[in-house]
Each structure stands twice: as structure tokens, then as C-alpha cells.
Amino acid sequence: MAELKSAKSAQALRAIVVEGVLRQGCLTDAVCCVVPELYAEPAGEAELAQALKFAAEAGMQVAPRGGSTKLSWGTAPQAVDLVVSTAKLNQIIEHAPGDMTITVEAGATIEQVQRALAPHGQRLALDPLWPGNSTVGGVIATNDSGALRLRYGGVRDLIIGITVALPDGTIAKSGGKVVKNVAGYDLPKLMCGALGTLGIITRAVFRLHPLPETSQSLSFSFTNRESANQFMLSITDSIVVPTGLQMRTEASGVVEADVRLEGIAAGVVAQAEIVRRLAGEAKPLEPAGDPWQARERLFETAGSPTICKLSMLPNQLASTAEFVREALSVDAEWSFVTQSTGLCWLRVDAGTQVPGFISSLRSFMAPADGTVVLLEAPGVMRQELDVWGEAGSALPLMKRIKEQFDPHGILNRGRFVGGI
Amino acid sequence: MNATFIQELRSLVGEGLITSREELRTYECDGLTNFRVVPLAVALPSTAGQVQEVVRLCAQEHVAFVARGSGTGLSGGALPVEGGIVISLARLNRILELDIPNARVTAEPGVINAAVTQRVAPYGYFYAPDPSSQSVCTIGGNVAENSGGAHCLKYGFTTTHVLGLEAVLPDGSLVQLGGASLDVPGYDLPGVFVGSEGTLGIATKVTLRIMKRPEVIQTLLAAFDSTNTAGAAVSDIIASGILPAAIEMMDNLAIQAAEAAVHAGYPDCGGLLLVELDGPAAEVEALMEQVKEKCSKHSASEIRVAQSEAERMVIWKGRRAAFAAMGRISPNYIVQDGVIPRTSLPQVMDEIARLSAVAGLRVANVFHAGDGNLHPLVLYDRRIEGQEHDAEQLSGEILRLCVRVGGSITGEHGVGQEKKMFMSEMFAEPDLQTMQLVRCAFDPDHLSNPGKIFPRTPLCAERQGPYVPHPLEISGKAQFF
Numbered sequence: 001m002a003e004l005k006s007a008k009s010a011q012a013l014r015a016i017v018v019e020g021v022l023r024q025g026c027l028t029d030a031v032c033c034v035v036p037e038l039y040a041e042p043a044g045e046a047e048l049a050q051a052l053k054f055a056a057e058a059g060m061q062v063a064p065r066g067g068s069t070k071l072s073w074g075t076a077p078q079a080v081d082l083v084v085s086t087a088k089l090n091q092i093i094e095h096a097p098g099d100m101t102i103t104v105e106a107g108a109t110i111e112q113v114q115r116a117l118a119p120h121g122q123r124l125a126l127d128p129l130w131p132g133n134s135t136v137g138g139v140i141a142t143n144d145s146g147a148l149r150l151r152y153g154g155v156r157d158l159i160i161g162i163t164v165a166l167p168d169g170t171i172a173k174s175g176g177k178v179v180k181n182v183a184g185y186d187l188p189k190l191m192c193g194a195l196g197t198l199g200i201i202t203r204a205v206f207r208l209h210p211l212p213e214t215s216q217s218l219s220f221s222f223t224n225r226e227s228a229n230q231f232m233l234s235i236t237d238s239i240v241v242p243t244g245l246q247m248r249t250e251a252s253g254v255v256e257a258d259v260r261l262e263g264i265a266a267g268v269v270a271q272a273e274i275v276r277r278l279a280g281e282a283k284p285l286e287p288a289g290d291p292w293q294a295r296e297r298l299f300e301t302a303g304s305p306t307i308c309k310l311s312m313l314p315n316q317l318a319s320t321a322e323f324v325r326e327a328l329s330v331d332a333e334w335s336f337v338t339q340s341t342g343l344c345w346l347r348v349d350a351g352t353q354v355p356g357f358i359s360s361l362r363s364f365m366a367p368a369d370g371t372v373v374l375l376e377a378p379g380v381m382r383q384e385l386d387v388w389g390e391a392g393s394a395l396p397l398m399k400r401i402k403e404q405f406d407p408h409g410i411l412n413r414g415r416f417v418g419g420i
Numbered sequence: 421m422n423a424t425f426i427q428e429l430r431s432l433v434g435e436g437l438i439t440s441r442e443e444l445r446t447y448e449c450d451g452l453t454n455f456r457v458v459p460l461a462v463a464l465p466s467t468a469g470q471v472q473e474v475v476r477l478c479a480q481e482h483v484a485f486v487a488r489g490s491g492t493g494l495s496g497g498a499l500p501v502e503g504g505i506v507i508s509l510a511r512l513n514r515i516l517e518l519d520i521p522n523a524r525v526t527a528e529p530g531v532i533n534a535a536v537t538q539r540v541a542p543y544g545y546f547y548a549p550d551p552s553s554q555s556v557c558t559i560g561g562n563v564a565e566n567s568g569g570a571h572c573l574k575y576g577f578t579t580t581h582v583l584g585l586e587a588v589l590p591d592g593s594l595v596q597l598g599g600a601s602l603d604v605p606g607y608d609l610p611g612v613f614v615g616s617e618g619t620l621g622i623a624t625k626v627t628l629r630i631m632k633r634p635e636v637i638q639t640l641l642a643a644f645d646s647t648n649t650a651g652a653a654v655s656d657i658i659a660s661g662i663l664p665a666a667i668e669m670m671d672n673l674a675i676q677a678a679e680a681a682v683h684a685g686y687p688d689c690g691g692l693l694l695v696e697l698d699g700p701a702a703e704v705e706a707l708m709e710q711v712k713e714k715c716s717k718h719s720a721s722e723i724r725v726a727q728s729e730a731e732r733m734v735i736w737k738g739r740r741a742a743f744a745a746m747g748r749i750s751p752n753y754i755v756q757d758g759v760i761p762r763t764s765l766p767q768v769m770d771e772i773a774r775l776s777a778v779a780g781l782r783v784a785n786v787f788h789a790g791d792g793n794l795h796p797l798v799l800y801d802r803r804i805e806g807q808e809h810d811a812e813q814l815s816g817e818i819l820r821l822c823v824r825v826g827g828s829i830t831g832e833h834g835v836g837q838e839k840k841m842f843m844s845e846m847f848a849e850p851d852l853q854t855m856q857l858v859r860c861a862f863d864p865d866h867l868s869n870p871g872k873i874f875p876r877t878p879l880c881a882e883r884q885g886p887y888v889p890h891p892l893e894i895s896g897k898a899q900f901f
Contacts, residue, residue: 185616
């Protein structure tokens with residue numbers, strides 16, 4: 001944007017973002033390495049909607065932002081004129097302990113929500129990355145979920161209501177405050193994983209679950225990946241109902257599996273017995289560090305890694321891990337956290353091999369309905385990589401949805417699947 | 421044009437076509453019988469390809485179509501459209517793939533809900549969504565309505581269990597929404613398609629998630645003097661951190677009807693609770709003791725745990741038969757499907773009793789008490805002039821009450837034809853217009869089950885205006901989300 005135009009926009013926005021913050025964008029505001037012209041932190045829902053409406057009318061490219069933990073996810077946009085942050089929309093509106101629901105503003109962090117719930121013996125049964133910083137809106141938009149997914153489902157299964165600001169300034173609500181509700185289209189689900197391309201989430205309502213009385217994790221070391229995968233399948237095929245089940249494996253040949261059991265003590269003890277029996281010859285172990293943080297550790301270890309989210313059928317975990325081993329050169333470092341839902345996170349430190357590796361991995365996984373989405377990649381490599389992979393037959397429909405919600409294409413343009 | 425259109429339809433589906441007025445009348449309504457429209461024709465395609473060709477023809481000729489499963493819906497979702505056709509999915513009734521290691525089943529839309537569980541039971545699995553009509557309703561119908569059932573308290577609704585769909589869009593294109601694995605990149609299209617009541621297209625193949633059958637299932641029956649004391653016991657059970665597989669409640673009128681119909685052996689009381697726990701044996705046994713304690717604390721006059729699978733089935737039979745059983749105690753009845761925050765149950769029950777007294781009509785109550793889904797049954801006699809009208813009014817009042825306390829007009833039956841005028845009670849105009857954006861993306865010409873869900877048909881080119889708060893919101897009486 002020309003400087004003059006930018007200055008004019010800033011002036012006009014200043015008249016809208018009165019209570020909140022408006023400033024020049026800086027390096028730390030970068031979205032997929034693209035530095036925005038302006039940064040706005042509206043004071044509330046109404047201010048946010050007005051700012052968005054102005055941006056749309058002025059033809060500005062907007063990137064919504066929550067806790068800035070996943071700003072590098074998605075395809076790099078051509079340009080970002082304005083970052084709209086939900087930082088000031090951070091209130092817990094209503095917790096109804098008896099009804100086990102909570103209404104929160106999009107900028108509240110996951111940890112903030114859990115902290116409010118814990119004294120009531122409740123939780124939002126969701127364990128996304130970096131709960132201390134990641135916000136409710138950001139987690140919805142990126143559809144991030146952890147090990148609890150196995151038992152409680154993902155964001156889509158826990159969200160029951162949503163409020164969204166659209167580019168024309170409309171503030172629209174969908175869903176409700178009750179767990180069971182089929183009135184109208186399920187827009188809360190449509191917003192899950194939409195990466196802010198349809199509107200800016202301002203509020204959400206979730207169903208809650210009781211905090212378990214006890215929690216026990218068991219870890220085992222396996223001699224090969226296939227037997228670890230078989231162990232995981234045998235657990236899901238048993239009467240055990242774990243709240244976490246994963247295999248951790250890496251280039252060094254380490255193959256470890258973790259099972260988490262939660263509930264009342266009697267139930268946990270009885271299930272642990274069955275888990276040990278199903279583990280057979282595998283060696284029980286005390287893992288170094290919390291195994292349920294393994295996914296987060298993939299992102300935190302130093303280096304310039306490529307990190308992908310893989311989704312596959314649960315019986316493909318071992319064969320996919322073996323493919324990774326074979327496809328990369330022996331000196332490449334890689335680390336793989338695979339959950340029994342079929343959702344996995346792979347970290348590869350393998351320099352220039354990566355682009356070729358990703359496309360061959362996609363070809364390997366596609367026949368069994370597997371997908372690979374790039375989350376992090378070294379800046380130099382980003383241009384070469386297709387972040388989302390093949391979009392499938394529904395792409396034209398997805399584009400029509402985008403056109404309806406954001407007819408001028410101002411929200412995160414180009415950052416999503418198929419160039420949306 | 422009709423004659424040519426019918427001829428072209430015949431060329432696509434051959435003998436799978438109904439055009440005689442007599443036979444068409446079978447399709448004039450679904451489980452909600454007070455709306456009836458005889459369709460122009462009924463097509464019974466046998467393959468996804470035929471569904472696609474029929475829809476393409478409709479798109480080309482601009483003829484509206486309504487997809488239909490078994491026609492058990494309770495909101496008029498499968499009500500035909502004047503001058504339009506019905507596309508019955510009854511012949512697409514094959515289970516295409518069982519994938520037990522990955523706990524997936526791929527089925528055609530005409531497969532009966534209970535048939536999925538029957539098919540996977542030998543492997544120790546079940547399909548969780550269990551609407552009361554599960555022995556006759558279809559997977560396609562369940563997808564359209566996002567059907568629930570007693571066990572969705574713990575296991576979720578149809579949408580929780582649908583991973584992917586192959587669907588024919590209203591323009592005749594065949595697309596894959598979602599897939600067999602989770603989180604297919606892109607918008608959550610299964611999320612928005614499931615529960616869209618046939619307005620976004622027709623599912624031709626559905627990939628379902630199945631669940632491992634729990635080690636133990638225990639069902640408890642507890643008798644209370646009123647629904648309010650039973651409700652207090654429910655709150656106590658939930659507050660203690662127990663998540664039962666199901667909690668059902670029936671009031672005295674509903675108990676009488678169920679007893680008359682199936683002799684379930686229910687105690688005669690003011691409020692009956694049915695609590696089912698499932699999971700690992702050690703856990704269920706310990707938790708069942710807690711549930712019994714909570715019921716005793718709230719002065720349950722009788723507490724009984726089913727001692728055998730047969731006994732458990734009888735208990736459930738009474739509950740499942742509850743709607744149909746109303747015929748035993750009333751010539752006609754309207755079933756409602758409102759949802760309330762569970763904690764407002766006493767307030768809502770008192771208000772329903774008051775409304776019932778004012779209207780001079782009996783209301784029987786059957787609820788999924790764990791999630792606040794009420795099924796008030798307004799009893800009336802159509803032969804008495806004005807009573808049907810009064811019953812409809814009362815039924816509407818009950819829905820408004822649900823919205824007022826922060827609930828919903830429908831928990832599992834869908835909006836359909838029946839409740840579309842109530843959508844404006846629950847949502848403000850900008851909310852409804854935003855939902856219609858989805859409709860415009862899928863079906864800009866409004867050919868797929870037009871006239872359902874929404875009080876008005878949108879003009880798809882039109883863009884919505886700025887936010888206007890709902891009057892209830894301005895007055896501070898309600899918040900909408």
C-alpha cells in the first residue's frame with residue numbers, strides 16, 4: 001500500500017478504534033514473514049466489527065490474530081495491510097457450572113479458561129499447543145487439538161456456539177448455549193479450522209467436562225514401530241477407554257508408546273492392568289519429561305525444522321513412520337508424535353531434501369486417505385512448498401463459501417487451502 | 421413441461437419412478453402428519469450416479485427436490501414441495517465397507533441406523549447415535565437431521581460420528597466432503613452439511629465412526645415424587661463429575677402411557693429417572709453406587725438396577741415407545757423438542773404446568789434430562805373444534821419459554837417445516853442471514869428442499885446489512901450466540 005493511503009487509513013481507523021490500540025505494524029507482527037502496515041487491537045466486539053468493515057471498504061488486506069502462537073501457519077499472504085488482534089476481547093463472559101457450559105471472548109487464553117474452570121472441578125477437554133498463550137479464537141481457527149481428542153473429540157465437537165464479525169460489519173451468532181441444538185446451520189463447525197478466512201471470531205461457547213479424579217500415564221518401549229502400532233490398535237479394540245494414546249518415534253530408532261487413563265481410581269487401576277497385559281513384551285519405562293508435551297517439544301527444540309501435521313487412518317502409523325525413515329537420508333533428523341486418532345506431528349531437520357520428501361510422503365499417504373499440512377518451515381524453503389496439498393473435489397464449493405462470507409477477499413487472502 | 425420432465429426422469433431411473441396419485445400419497449408427509457403436499461413424482465434411484473443424474477435434471481429444469489429416507493422425521497423436513505419431486509434414497513441401502521481396525525463403516529444413505537450396529541456387533545462395536553426410531557430411520561435421514569438419541573449425552577450426535585460424505589450438490593456435481601481420516605484440509609464441510617436438513621444437497625455415501633462396545637452397561641430406574649425432585653437428583657449426579665451414557669426422565673402422564681403400551685414395569689410416580697452408566701466394570705460399579713446414593717438423598721421411593729440384559733431392554737422399550745404410546749391416552753398429540761439449560765428445569769416445568777392449566781390441555785413430558793432436551797407432548801382431540809389450534813399455540817408457547825431461558829427450539833428433530841417461524845425467536849435477522857450465506861454457496865437456486873428451516877428465502881446476490889440487535893437482546897431478556 002502506498003504510504004499516503006496507509007496514513008489516510010490509519011487516520012480513519014483511529015476514529016474507529018477509539019478505546020483500543022492502533023499502531024504501525026512491526027517485525028514481531030509478521031504473518032508468515034509478511035510484516036503488516038498497521039496493527040489494531042480493538043477494545044470490544046463492536047469496535048472490532050467496525051474496524052473490519054472499514055478495512056473491507058478501503059480494500060485493506062486483513063489478518064486476524066489471537067495469541068500470535070501460530071502466525072506462521074498457512075501459505076504466506078501477498079500482503080498484510082492490517083492485523084486485527086483479539087487481545088482486548090479476553091473476558092470470560094459466563095461460566096454455568098451446573099449446565100457445564102462456558103461463554104468466552106475469543107482473546108481469552110486456553111489456560112485462562114482452564115484456570116476459571118478448575119475450582120469447579122471442570123475443564124474444557126481440549127489440550128492444544130501452548131495453552132498459556134494460545135487463545136480460544138486462535139485454537140478454533142487453526143483447529144488445534146492434542147491427545148484428549150481421542151476421548152473428547154476436537155474443537156468442533158466441544159464448541160456449541162459462536163459469534164463472528166464479518167467483513168461487512170455484521171456480528172452474527174450461531175449455535176447457542178445448550179449442548180444439544182440443531183436449530184439452523186452449524187456455523188461453529190464451519191469456523192473450526194477456517195483460519196480466519198470467513199470472519200473474525202469474537203466469542204465462543206463450549207461444553208465442559210468434569211476434571212478426572214485421578215490420571216495415570218503408562219509408557220512402554222517397543223523394539224519396532226509395527227508392534228507399537230499393533231499395541232495401540234489393541235487398546236482401542238479393548239474395553240480400555242484412554243484419554244491419550246500415542247507413539248513417539250524418531251530417526252534414532254526410539255519407539256515408545258504412552259497411554260493415559262483417567263477417571264475414578266478403581267477404574268484406572270483396572271484399566272492399567274489390561275494395558276500392561278496388552279503391552280506384552282514391551283518394556284515399561286519412565287519417559288524423560290511429560291510424554292503428553294512431546295508434541296509441543298517438536299516445535300521448541302532448536303534448529304530450522306519443517307513441522308507437519310499428518311492425518312491418516314490409525315492402522316497406518318507404523319508404515320508411515322517406516323516410509324519417513326526410508327525416504328530421508330540416514331543423516332537426517334526426524335521426530336514423529338503419532339496419536340491413535342490418526343493425527344500426527346512430524347518434525348524433519350533435513351535441509352534441502354524436504355520439498356521432495358513432502359511430496360513423496362503425500363503420494364505415499366494419499367491412497368489411504370492420508371494428508372500432510374505444513375505448519376512450520378524454514379523461510380527460504382516456504383516458497384517451494386505447497387502448505388496444504390491437494391484440495392480435492394470440494395474446492396469449488398469452499399471457494400463459493402469464501403465468496404459469500406468475504407466477497408472482496410480481505411481476510412487472510414491466499415493463506416488457506418487452494419489459494420482461498 | 422411436466423410430461424416431458426417425467427419422461428426424462430423415467431429414462432434415468434426406469435421403474436424406480438412413482439407418478440400415480442394414489443402411490444404418491446404415501447410420500448405426502450413424514451412423521452409430522454399435519455403438513456401434507458403430494459409431490460409431482462417420486463424417484464427411487466439405485467445408485468449414486470442415478471441420484472446425480474436426477475439432481476442434474478432438476479437443476480437443468482429448475483425443479484425442486486426433497487430427499488427422503490424412511491420418512492420418520494418429526495419436523496416436516498421431508499415434506500414434499502408443491503410441483504417438486506421427492507428423491508427416495510431407500511434403494512441405496514448397502515453397507516459398502518467395514519474397517520474394524522480403524523473403527524470405520526462406509527454406508528449408503530438408505531441403510532437403516534440399527535443395521536450398522538447389527539453389522540458391527542459381532543466385532544464388539546456399535547454405532548452410537550440412537551434415535552428412538554433407529555429400527556426404521558436411515559443414516560441419510562440421520563445425517564440430514566443431525567439425529568441424537570438417548571446416548572448422545574456421552575457419545576455425541578450424528579455429526580460427531582460422520583467423518584466424511586460423498587454428496588450430490590444441488591447443481592448436480594458430486595463432491596467429497598471430509599474423508600476417512602480426521603481434519604481433512606479445508607473447511608469443515610461435513611460439519612455444516614450434517615444437520616442441514618436436506619437443504620444443501622443429498623449424501624450418497626457416508627463414512628461413519630463406530631465405537632467399541634463398553635465392558636459393562638448398567639441401567640438404573642429411580643422413582644421420585646415429582647420431576648423437580650428427579651431433576652435435582654440429575655443435577656447432583658452431573659455435579660459430582662459423573663458422565664452417564666444416558667439420563668432420561670418421564671413424568672406421570674408419560675409413565676402411564678408407556679405402561680399402557682408396553683408394560684415396562686415402571687413404578688407409578690411423579691418423576692421417573694432412567695440412568696445408564698457404561699464403561700470398564702470397576703468404574704461403572706463404583707459410579708453406580710454413587711448414583712444410587714444421590715437418588716436416595718433426593719428421597720427416591722424406589723431404586724432398581726436392571727439385573728439382566730432382557731430387563732434392561734424392557735426398561736428402554738418403555739422409554740422408546742413413549743411418543744407412540746400417547747395414542748393410548750389421547751387421540752392426538754404434538755411432540756416438541758425444546759432444549760433448556762439443565763439447571764432451569766424446575767422453573768420450566770412449573771411454567772409448562774401453568775401454561776397447560778391455562779390452555780386446559782394436558783402435557784406429558786419425556787426428556788433427555790442429562791442435556792436438557794425436553795419432549796413435551798401436548799395432548800388434544802382434533803375432533804373438538806379449536807383444540808388443535810389451542811394445542812399448537814401451547815406448543816409454541818413452550819418453545820418460546822425454552823428460548824427465553826437460553827435454550828433452543830430444537831435439540832434433535834430439526835426445524836423443518838414445523839418450526840421455521842420460530843427461528844426468528846431464537847436468532848436475530850443478521851444471524852439468519854449469515855446462515856443463509858451457506859445456503860447461497862451450496863444452493864443458490866433453492867432447489868434442495870426449499871422453504872425449510874428459515875422463515876424466509878434469501879436472495880442470494882443480496883448482501884446483509886449491518887448488525888441490528890434483536891428486541892429481546894435490547895431489553896436485556898436474552899443473549900444470543
